Amino acid sequence: MGSTFHGVNRILLRSANWVGDAVMTTPAVRAIRMNFPAARITILAKPWVMPVFQHNPHVDVVMPYEATGRHKGAMGLLRLTGDIKRGKFDLAVLFQNAFEAALLAFAARIPRRLGFATDGRAALLTDRLYSYRRLKKGHLIDYYLGILTGAGLDLSGREIELFLSDDEKDRTPSLLADMGIEPGEPLAGLNPGATFGTAKRWLPERFAELSRRLYTEQGFRSLLFGGPGEAQLGRRIEAASEGCAVNLCGRTNLREAMVLIDRCRFFITNDSGLMHVAAALNRPQLAIIGPTDFIATGPSNPLSRIVRVPGACELAPCLKVDCPIDHRCMTRITVEMVLDELQELLAQKE
Numbered sequence: 001m002g003s004t005f006h007g008v009n010r011i012l013l014r015s016a017n018w019v020g021d022a023v024m025t026t027p028a029v030r031a032i033r034m035n036f037p038a039a040r041i042t043i044l045a046k047p048w049v050m051p052v053f054q055h056n057p058h059v060d061v062v063m064p065y066e067a068t069g070r071h072k073g074a075m076g077l078l079r080l081t082g083d084i085k086r087g088k089f090d091l092a093v094l095f096q097n098a099f100e101a102a103l104l105a106f107a108a109r110i111p112r113r114l115g116f117a118t119d120g121r122a123a124l125l126t127d128r129l130y131s132y133r134r135l136k137k138g139h140l141i142d143y144y145l146g147i148l149t150g151a152g153l154d155l156s157g158r159e160i161e162l163f164l165s166d167d168e169k170d171r172t173p174s175l176l177a178d179m180g181i182e183p184g185e186p187l188a189g190l191n192p193g194a195t196f197g198t199a200k201r202w203l204p205e206r207f208a209e210l211s212r213r214l215y216t217e218q219g220f221r222s223l224l225f226g227g228p229g230e231a232q233l234g235r236r237i238e239a240a241s242e243g244c245a246v247n248l249c250g251r252t253n254l255r256e257a258m259v260l261i262d263r264c265r266f267f268i269t270n271d272s273g274l275m276h277v278a279a280a281l282n283r284p285q286l287a288i289i290g291p292t293d294f295i296a297t298g299p300s301n302p303l304s305r306i307v308r309v310p311g312a313c314e315l316a317p318c319l320k321v322d323c324p325i326d327h328r329c330m331t332r333i334t335v336e337m338v339l340d341e342l343q344e345l346l347a348q349k350e
Helices: 019-024 026-035 073-086 097-106 138-149 165-179 204-218 228-240 254-263 273-280 333-349
Strands: 010-014 039-044 061-064 092-096 112-116 128-129 188-189 223-226 245-247 264-272 283-287 304-307
Touching: 010 026, 010 097, 019 026, 019 138, 019 273, 026 039, 039 112, 073 097, 092 097, 092 138, 092 273, 112 138, 128 138, 138 204, 165 254, 188 204, 188 273, 204 223, 204 228, 204 245, 204 333, 223 228, 228 245, 254 273, 264 273, 264 333, 273 283, 283 333, 304 333
Parallel strands: 010 039, 010 092, 039 061, 092 112, 112 128, 188 223, 188 264, 223 245, 264 283, 283 304
Antiparallel strands: none
């Protein structure tokens, strides 16, 4: 443990706000537990991110930040500040870079406040770090770990992790039965959606063709994963798959999606939060990448492969929500390319 952190017994971690980002903080969470083995560790997270930390042995309490409920608006933030104060924390570690994260820790009078000096919040931090520009050039996992190394704390590897309970695993057969899946049926996971626009999405008709070929050529029934906002997309692909895929979009919560992904033989996905979930569950995975920065946010797992066409577009990685031209970074990725990569991936696994 860093010598300047003696006497720290209660720690508040401010989670990132998106599922994939939260998964990428798990190596840092594990390292904090290693540095402070006797401390009580609480993580403050938005409700949709909280399942990432459920059953995590390195976290004692997951505290909800109900930004659309009791913590909404100015009065809600005062309530949240009061909730944090009652925790009597000695140290706040801010994975989230927003000004608000530092303001809440400051207002709650947490004596030590550790984080990157971004978003004009340097004056609110007691332990401020300025290496974020350099770290932003690498993977986001290392960016979060940089908070710890910058503070002189030790690391515990960079492997991401999620934890499923025995009870959740035991319920998997009944979940599958509810979806019309026979016991022991070989399953493939497909994730055709992605938040923030269409640019990160491979073509729905190609996901449908992929599901048909996985079934007719290899015997895999496909499960289509996604949130409520992707239900229509899932229905469209399910209809075009001609009985080879089952639409789960909007039909599962995040924990249920985790146990079902864990049951799949492999996972094929756009760049998304579930991509990082599958990587953390050690599922063999193909990530179809177009406009995003795969160096910064690609799946971090030796069983994951990226499918992309280098040089397909001079704008890539453009990071745009919707493609301003012809979506060539995705249209040039064919079903045959994905199936070829899958064959190599599964051969590597065996």
